[in-house]
Amino acid sequence: MKPCRPAALSIPAQPVQGGLKGLFEPGLSGGPWHPWHPWQWQPWRDGVMAMAVVRAARAARAVQVAQRAHSRPMEVPAARRLRMLQRPKEDLRQATAFSRVSKFLSMPAEPAETTEEHRSDSRKSQELRALLKRCRSPEGLVTMLKNALFEGIRESSIFGAAMQTCGYRCWWMTLQKVRELQLQNAIKFDAVATSIGLTAITWNLRNEGLFDVLEERKEPALTMAKELWQEGVINAVVLTSALKLCTQLECPAAWQWGQQLWQETESGIEKNSIVYSAYITMLERYGDFSEVDRLLDFDEHLSPVLLGALVDLAGHRHDPARADAIWKKMVVQKRVKPIESSYNAYARAYLVSGDPEMAIAKMEEMFVRRVGQFTWINAKDHAQALLILYHSMPTEDNKERLQRFLRSSQVIFSGGGQRLSAAPKTAVEEWQKLRAGAQDLLRRSSQESNVPNTPHMPHLHDILLTWRASCKSRMASGPNFAFAGDYLPHHLGLLKPLSARSGDRSDSRARGKGRGNGKGKGKGRGKK
Numbered sequence: 056m057k058p059c060r061p062a063a064l065s066i067p068a069q070p071v072q073g074g075l076k077g078l079f080e081p082g083l084s085g086g087p088w089h090p091w092h093p094w095q096w097q098p099w100r101d102g103v104m105a106m107a108v109v110r111a112a113r114a115a116r117a118v119q120v121a122q123r124a125h126s127r128p129m130e131v132p133a134a135r136r137l138r139m140l141q142r143p144k145e146d147l148r149q150a151t152a153f154s155r156v157s158k159f160l161s162m163p164a165e166p167a168e169t170t171e172e173h174r175s176d177s178r179k180s181q182e183l184r185a186l187l188k189r190c191r192s193p194e195g196l197v198t199m200l201k202n203a204l205f206e207g208i209r210e211s212s213i214f215g216a217a218m219q220t221c222g223y224r225c226w227w228m229t230l231q232k233v234r235e236l237q238l239q240n241a242i243k244f245d246a247v248a249t250s251i252g253l254t255a256i257t258w259n260l261r262n263e264g265l266f267d268v269l270e271e272r273k274e275p276a277l278t279m280a281k282e283l284w285q286e287g288v289i290n291a292v293v294l295t296s297a298l299k300l301c302t303q304l305e306c307p308a309a310w311q312w313g314q315q316l317w318q319e320t321e322s323g324i325e326k327n328s329i330v331y332s333a334y335i336t337m338l339e340r341y342g343d344f345s346e347v348d349r350l351l352d353f354d355e356h357l358s359p360v361l362l363g364a365l366v367d368l369a370g371h372r373h374d375p376a377r378a379d380a381i382w383k384k385m386v387v388q389k390r391v392k393p394i395e396s397s398y399n400a401y402a403r404a405y406l407v408s409g410d411p412e413m414a415i416a417k418m419e420e421m422f423v424r425r426v427g428q429f430t431w432i433n434a435k436d437h438a439q440a441l442l443i444l445y446h447s448m449p450t451e452d453n454k455e456r457l458q459r460f461l462r463s464s465q466v467i468f469s470g471g472g473q474r475l476s477a478a479p480k481t482a483v484e485e486w487q488k489l490r491a492g493a494q495d496l497l498r499r500s501s502q503e504s505n506v507p508n509t510p511h512m513p514h515l516h517d518i519l520l521t522w523r524a525s526c527k528s529r530m531a532s533g534p535n536f537a538f539a540g541d542y543l544p545h546h547l548g549l550l551k552p553l554s555a556r557s558g559d560r561s562d563s564r565a566r567g568k569g570r571g572n573g574k575g576k577g578k579g580r581g582k583k
Contacts, residue, residue, distance in 0.1 A: 395427025
């Protein structure tokens with residue numbers, strides 16, 4: 056006998072009159088409703104499901120109309136997309152649909168704040184905004200804008216979409232051309248377009264593929280930002296974008312302007328936790344630690360996103376003590392629950408400060424607490440930390456830890472190009488370089504196991520293979536230690552030996568003793 060299968064559900068095309076009650080009239084369910092009749096349970100379930108789907112469809116259509124021009128996840132750079140998808144629900148003012156992927160924006164545009172002058176419902180405008188966001192050519196983007204103006208489409212939403220693309224693609228010259236077209240045609244910006252413009256300027260402080268702010272762009276970027284602020288409509292979203300720009304500029308003029316903006320909007324704008332997070336982050340960037348600590352006493356200002364931002368800034372200054380102080384205040388005292396990006400920032404702070412063993416411990420703590428998992432963002436830094444630890448202390452335990460992670464993390468960087476969490480090409484290339492360097496060091500150390508400190512063994516600077524370790528870490532500018540030099544800080548018992556972990560005891564290769572397990576010196580320790 057074939058197993059019973061539920062009958063196909065027929066969803067009414069029009070709303071059912073009388074709501075749920077109308078589904079159980081004699082004409083629909085075959086007679087009066089009696090809960091003790093089993094043969095009437097299926098129509099009742101079908102009715103409940105039908106009404107739920109109808110209501111969900113109505114809500115989805117309403118949301119689509121209200122949020123129709125928002126960027127889709129695949130239209131956003133990979134690193135920013137992954138961070139946004141990992142944000143806690145508390146940072147989302149309004150979800151745009153039902154799945155995790157759709158909860159993409161922290162502050163979607165309010166339809167009540169947008170007029171027809173700035174945005175229309177015409178199909179041509181909607182299609183043009185979609186094309187601008189998917190544009191891959193700077194010249195093509197400018198041509199589309201000119202054609203739109205020639206056809207009489209004069210909406211700020213069109214220029215907002217163009218500026219957003221310029222920000223994501225780091226098209227600095229194209230962004231300036233878009234700005235010129237906007238001024239020449241006297242297009243007035245609403246709050247949404249102003250916020251997008253300020254964010255695009257922030258993204259264009261760097262060239263595509265680079266991480267350092269270009270000094271020659273600071274002055275023109277600040278000038279353009281001030282003009283947009285004066286011309287546009289100001290609200291909490293615009294203020295947040297302006298404060299984030301001041302934070303990234305990291306110059307006296309930007310610090311002065313940021314303070315001025317905060318004072319000017321003291322009474323005119325209702326400031327929520329996201330605005331305060333941007334302001335506190337700016338204070339931390341410019342070293343006003345006492346004011347940061349004072350504002351952290353207010354629970355309504357705290358969030359795991361702010362925690363990660365502040366700890367990351369401490370790492371930029373190579374100040375792990377400040378990172379510890381922030382973590383203690385927010386996590387231990389204020390009970391802020393850290394998320395994956397918070398632990399990523401904490402581990403990075405220790406890595407760039409020259410303490411990779413502590414960075415490894417923070418990532419292991421994240422797994423013990425079941426907070427996050429390895430992605431292409433944190434896997435590179437974790438592998439780099441393991442490589443440096445093995446280079447300093449080539450024990451069997453450190454070797455096994457590095458080998459296991461290289462094997463298990465390969466899947467993160469292989470295939471899956473269409474997934475939202477897929478690694479971009481630059482990250483894959485950096486991972487391949489890191490993996491090849493680690494395998495080369497492991498092979499050489501195995502061949503020279505009796506005399507590890509041979510002249511042709513890689514030195515410390517030779518194994519700093521990620522951008523962050525090679526350009527932004529304290530180790531990159533410090534001494535170039537030899538292999539097995541035992542040059543890292545000591546943390547007795549910080550890392551548990553692999554043989555002591557459940558699930559690893561059957562693996563005889565995980566029974567080596569290294570520094571970090573508190574059981575003596577490993578092979579090659581102390582050799583300079």
